[in-house]
Amino acid sequence: MRPDHSGSLLGASAFSIEERDAVYRAISTRRDVRSEFLPDAIPDDVVERLLTAAHHAPSVGFMQPWNFILVRDDKVKEAAWQAFDRANREAGEMFNGERRQLYRSLKLEGIRAAPLSICVTCDPDRCGDIVLGRTHNRRMDSYSTVCAVQNLWLAARAEGVGVGWVSIFHEADIKEILGVPERVEIVAWLCVGYVDKLYDQPELAVKGWRQRLPLKQLVFSDRWENSRD
Template sequence: MRPVPKDKRVRSQAFSSAQRAAVYRAIETRRDVRDQFLPEPLPEDLVRRLLEAAHRAPSVGFMQPWNFIVIRDPAMRAGAHRAFLRANEEAAELFTGERQALYRSLKLEGILKAPLSICITCDPERAGSVVLGRTHNPRMDVYSTVCAVQNLWLAARAEGVGVGWVSIFHDADIRSLLGIPERIEIVAWLCLGYVDELYSEPELAVKGWRQRLPLEELVYADRWGNQE
């Protein structure tokens, strides 16, 4: 293997305490925004920075399987909203009693309220049929694309931009709306926009849907089930 020239390397060193604090603050205060979007459009240079952050995500075999469909057209967002409403009604019927009432009270999407949406997709053929690191786990391309989603989300938090991930829709509806080929996998529909404030804790925790699990219950030592 050819050695990497020194001028192509970056010295590995820890961030300053202030830089570290900023990274952890972005992680800890990131929220899934559903109904708090402001109508003010996002500047083009800011959107470009968010897309650049997403594009710098790690990807198995450096395959970079993602594409980003930037959606501003109100008619397109209205079409996605109709798809959401149909699927959301189906989802509500899966719950019963108080759980269903709570579900119906939640504001689960901001497609119409947010000024911008981005649909992030995964192309499993981007790097060919045999991809370094994907030979024994064919889902690594999708996992890589989710890393792009997270990169964008954290960059958005640093920029003061709220993000909401809409997942309640029939794949075929969004595929037809956006003209996405069958071989391309839809990974995320993200709503983006400025917000006045964010919840101090995840909204679903604040509203009693589900609470954060204790980390101690999720960490095992050496083997499955061995508590630290």
């Protein structure tokens, strides 16, 4: 059977002002949540909407390389927390002086507190070795999976659901805990749960780790370091 190529086209007009503002509000108020999770379970229909949003992310060659492992079992979450804790203690030793003390004071995960964790993975073999758009950059499948994470994160903000991205662990530890095949990359461990408040600025900015850079310092014109002015 020949594939059907007769897809319909959608209108490309701008959103209404209210719709546009809602999108930008989700972007500007999204936060990495670590310690504000409520214990309330997330209803299945909400989880399904978040996963659907993630699954509608763009992907190189339309390969859709992602998988989502939903983790609710406290024993599994505890094992993941132990893996984080070991790596976090290692990370603390990489900083010096006041920076080390500040690092150790930060809460950098919510694995135990969040009612749901989602491990997002990338399967580099989903479409074989030669993938449209990945021929000259083998990391494009990973970048695509990060787009899925961002979609989920913004959808969660619209739903009043907090998300925290945990990245401090040895990948092999999490693969062993979850039974992830060696060839599959772990892109993100997301802590997911309802919150009743969010920082008005990114938490690391509030706590003095680093401030947002001015946009004008990051935008060039035509060539590297050519100012737009």
